[in-house]
Amino acid sequence: MPKQEGRLEVPEVVVERLPLYVRALKELAQRQVEVVSSKELGERLHTTPAQIRKDLSSFGRFGKQGRGYSVRTLLTALQQILGLDREWHVAVIGVGRLGRAIISYPGFAPEGFKVVAALDNDPRQIGQVIGGLMVQPIEELPRLVKEQDIQITIVAVPREHAQEVIDLAVQAGVRAILNYAPITPRVPNGVRVQNIDPVLSLQAMTYYLVSGERRPLKTPSGAR
Amino acid sequence: MPKQEGRLEVPEVVVERLPLYVRALKELAQRQVEVVSSKELGERLHTTPAQIRKDLSSFGRFGKQGRGYSVRTLLTALQQILGLDREWHVAVIGVGRLGRAIISYPGFAPEGFKVVAALDNDPRQIGQVIGGLMVQPIEELPRLVKEQDIQITIVAVPREHAQEVIDLAVQAGVRAILNYAPITPRVPNGVRVQNIDPVLSLQAMTYYLVSGERRPLKTPSGAR
């Protein structure tokens, strides 16, 4: 049985590593470094040179033999591949402490992620201004998505409301969701979800803490 | 060459899934569900029954043929395996907006993660009380780790300071670090790191958004 249709299916693990490369390359660019080898990049990211070369080879031939990769060229290429050469409009749903921290986080804008809307369902929050945005009722989501050209939603509501909020976002046409609520959301095909749950991360580490009590462990750096 | 020493090396991917099972089981337990099959659990978590059975089989035989798994029994077993049957003491370093949101996050305590210390290097922050904790200067970390029996550190400082703060934590004897700063930290063997960087998560999703413009995609739910 053939794979699904003719396109160069790049494995998801590879796609998830590309942003890491971008981050490292940006740092190098800022330090005026012009060329980097897969070996050097690998050392920075605690991965192997072969892995990096393999990953990149799924998208093209960016390097120069005997020399390495031009930082600028590779960076530009990866940004284009990842769609980072444009601005993305983001809505944040839920303006509790976490939502507020997200809205005010200065790390999004320089990467092209612009928070253009803040929503909540709590009447006491609605109308407040956070990070220059007036908090809107959740019912406004479909309109905002359309008018503000929102492609990404960040969900920072309590667990009980997360699935319904995600359903609404999907309904409104959003196809990428960054979910901070501790659930495994159900979404239709074609919608991407990334979940961030610090409790899960902690719980995976405690496994090694307790088993490390028995014997020492090596140090695989929990991805990313 | 043998693997490293005689123990039942459980792959890291498996360990990272266990907390997901715990989360789902807790929810079932709360709803008074007594028995669950790998099929049902798989549906909740968007994974296959075989995967769940395989994962669990690395740790023991928890199920009953023809019936499934006792929710309570399996939950207890997994909690013990992950070391969740005790209380873990956590220090939060960095009390900016994110650090404050973390300290006040009500999701940690019920899972046995108790934030017992808050630290910062900004003199204006030191002495303030956040979530019942007085903010201490970073220099106090070694003392606090010892006196408060801290095993885990959450790093929520700006990028520029993250590596040094992590070095200090390691120096102080911490062997598990949850890092929110956008860096790939360098840590010695035996120290676990989990990184949380929403920008990386967003960047992985935009890849699919732009490639999806060309043709529709299936929906693998970005892990967890």
Place this chain on the structure above:
DNA sequence: CACTGTGAATTGGTTCACAGCC
């Protein structure tokens, strides 16, 4: 009879090793 637990089969991902090139 409906499920688990698990070897075997398969699929997927990583690493090796080297030809080719700058």
Place this chain on the structure above:
DNA sequence: GGCTGTGAACCAATTCACAGTG
């Protein structure tokens, strides 16, 4: 000479399929 790009070899993870069992 030093590095990339890439098939081939290897290793890891997932899925299959079925024997075993409450």
